[in-house]
Amino acid sequence: MxxxxxxxxxxxxxxxxxxxxxxxxxxxxxxxxxxxxxxxxxxxxxxxxxxxxxxxxxxxxxxxxxxxxxxxxxxxxxxxxxxxxVYPDQAMRVKRIILSLLLTNGYKTAAELSELLQVSRNTILSDLNHVDEFLTSSNVELERKPRIGYRLIGNELQLRLVLEHIVYNSLDDYQIYKMTTRITKQERQMEIGTVLERPLKQIYETAEKHMSGLYSPSLAPLLRLSDLLKFLLRLTFSVARLNLGHTINSYRVLERTQYKDELSLFLVSVMEKLYAEVQLPLLEEEFLYVSGNMEKASEQTDVVGITKKIIEYVSIREGIDYKKDPKLYSNLLSHLSLRLQNGSLYLNEINPMEDEVKRNHASLFQTVQEACRKFVKQHTLIAQDSFSSLIVLHFLVSYENTFKPKKKVKVLYVCSTGRGVARLIKNKVEKEIPAVDIVSYCSLLEVEEICQTEEVDLIISVFPVEATVPVIVVEPLPVKRDIEEIRKQVRAMIGSDGDQMNQLLENNDFTNSEDSESLSQEIILKGFEVAHALLEAFPIEKEENWKNAFMMHIFLMVHRYYFDKQYDQYLYAHYQMLDSDEEMFHRVQQILKEKDLHVHEAEIITVIQYLKKWK
Structure with missing residues (x-):
């Protein structure tokens, strides 16, 4: 064992x-x-x-x-x-207790749970205290009744989200690969093993059978693998809870004729076959739950406002002014736009770094989770720690790149006269090795004097020099081997910050680039042209602040394009767009192409999130 x-x-x-x-x-x-x-x-x-x-x-x-x-x-x-x-540890026992309570009508006694998990009654009583802790952020409570037992109480959707969270977190990448491959590649001989316990396992196998039978390759561009897995598991959870007599709210039967797109028709067909086999009615809210469109009919989420409020809240609580990092705003807006649009509100996200983030950055994680609960109106989403942990990663990147104090090596450059090519060499060395800061340059006769007035960590000299700090002798115009020697010494001096700074040291993207003045001028002009063209095509009818935010985003988008730092395209792979958005998408794409900007679809999708607010 x-x-x-x-x-x-x-x-x-x-x-x-x-x-x-x-x-x-x-x-x-x-x-x-x-x-x-x-x-x-x-x-x-x-x-x-x-x-x-x-x-x-x-x-x-x-x-x-x-x-x-x-x-x-x-x-x-x-x-x-x-x-x-597998001997269950306490964390596993807590999850199995919750699963047992979610898949049972009525109460369960400590004795029944003890027999199920094959541990003592005292162990179960201790575990039940940890069940309370586990459910803290989910708006679900453990009800205790003396001499009767235990059960979970809460909104039905919240109960299902707890069920999702436990099952998703029990899957590894290989299991997910096998579960989706059995459908997309019709590899039914691939065993998935015991990924679900009874009674979920039998329901899952029935759902998989019908989905596999109706799946066609034409659905691939419309259906991400994460969506496919979501459909499979939610079908399973839906049937399991309906078998216990728990609907989400109403008993209104689904009207098939209102769904005409290929993906919805595919899901409706699968549900019709599955629910008919298990002798359950196909309810409208069950379809909305399985498809992830529970909030589609409600007021659209103000993603721009939520992004700003989350950044402001975290800045105040953590004592770091994250508002000063425009890249954090752009990246977080992109992430939230994808996650909170088009009804993908309840999609569980698989984040392999979740446990590490919660363990190593507990304070920031708690602050971000509080911000999500406060500003994302659809509070059911944030029951999932994986969502909050992904937001935390954006703040960690911002801190590392913008706010974390970066140790630099202060260098004195010694040449024959202290003038001449010294300025040229200063620019060259600092571009090649960003961790170097040449604080001064001087002649051989001025070395001792400068070292007394300046804090110098390293001397770079064209002559042998005696000093109390390390000295590197280089050619009058440093060659490649000189640069490498400086780089090596700087890495040794940085010490504990090595990993971070080594990446910085290797970043030579801007070496020998175009003249910075002309390039900056071109970016500014291009940004203005694109923003002007888009504002003409999509006039703003709201307050001026929207225009300012939109202009800023367009300028940053043009900057990202020039420096090959566009939004990650894989995040938007197979992004399912609403029919009403497609015309806007193609129109924006055409305007950008006319301005000779062939940007990723991810950038265009983010731009239309602004434009949709003005319609």
Whole structure:
């Protein structure tokens, strides 16, 4: 038998190909290195039974060596582990208690839960206190009734979101790959193993059967794999809860004729077959829940306003003025526009860094989650920690790039006269090595005097110099080997900030670029031309502030285009656009092409979020 953590360690080794250090594993799992070493004893035994050895080397870490076919086979074996073959730790027991309560009508006693999990009654009573903690952010409560038992109470949609959160977080990438591949590639022979427990497993298999039978390759451009997984699991949860007599609100039957697009018709057809087989009515709100369009008919979300309020709230609480970072605003607006538009409000997001973010940045995570609860009106979304943790990543990037104090090495440059080519060399070295700050340049006779008046960490000189700080002797006009020697010394001096600054040191994108003045002028003029053309095509009828925000966004978009820093296109892969948006999309795209801006679709989609507010 494997414990829950040993199970995760085994899965981790199967999913990585490079060695991983025990220290990194201890950080990831939040335990000591001694605990990880103890867990690895059972992990090694399991791999030995499978005919493999867990390799280890002090300077590298641990890893397994085998081909992809063997890895896939072992993943299949591991995924087919019965739940009782893994010793449940407390976190797993808490989730199984919640699942049991969500899939049961009425109350469950501590004795019943004790028998289910095969632990003592006292252990269950202790676990139930952690159930309360788990449910804190979900607007769901654990009701306790003496001599009767326990049950969960809350809004039906909230209860389903808790169910989603638990199931999503129990899946790894390989399981998700297998679940979606069985439909998209018709690979029914690929076993998915025990990813869901009864009674969900039987319902899931029935839903998968009907979805696979109706799926066609023409749906691929309309349906992301994350949406496909969402449909599958929500169909499962919908039937499971309806079987217990729990509808979302009303009992209004779905009217098929109001849905005409291909994706909606596909989902309606799947639901008709599934619900007919399990003898349940197809209700309108169940379709809206499964499709993710529960809020589609409500007032549109003010994504621009929410973005500003979240940044302002986090700035005040964390004591860092994030409002000064325009890139944070642009990136966060792009992220929220995608997540909060077109009814994708309840889509669970899979964030592999969620646990690490919550563990290493607990204060920022709590602040961001509070901001989301406060400003995202549809509060059901933020029951999912994965959503908040993705927002946290935007603030972490902003802090690292804009607000974190960056250590620079203060350099004195010594040349023959202290003038001449000194300014040219200062610009060249600082461009090649951004962590260098040449605070002064002087002649050989002035070195001692300058070192007394300036804080100097390093001397770069065309002559041998005696000094109390490191000295690098270079050619009168530094050549490549001189630059590399300076770079090496700077890296050594930076110390603990090495990883961050090393990336900075390697960033030579602007070396030998066009003249900065003419390039800046071109960007400004191009930004003005594009903004003017779009404002002519889509006149603003609201307050002037909208125009200012829109103008700023267009100028930043042009800047991103020139420096090849556009929004990540993969975030918008297979983005499903409303019919009413397509005409606007093509019109904006045509205007930009006329201005010789061939930007990503991701940029255009973000622009139309502004324009839609003015209609």
């Amino acid at each position: 494997l414990s829950a953590r040993e199970f995760q360690l085994t899965n981790k080794l199967l999913n990585i190909k490079a060695p991983i250090r025990i220290k990194d594993l201890s950080t990831e799992f939040g335990v000591s290195t001694r605990t990880i070493k103890y867990d690895l004893e059972n992990v090694r035994k399991w791999f030995k039974i499978q005919g493999l050895t867990v390799n280890s080397q002090t300077s590298k870490g641990i890893w397994i060596h085998c081909d992809e076919r063997k890895r896939a086979e072992l993943r299949r074996v591991l995924s087919q582990f019965k739940r009782f073959q």
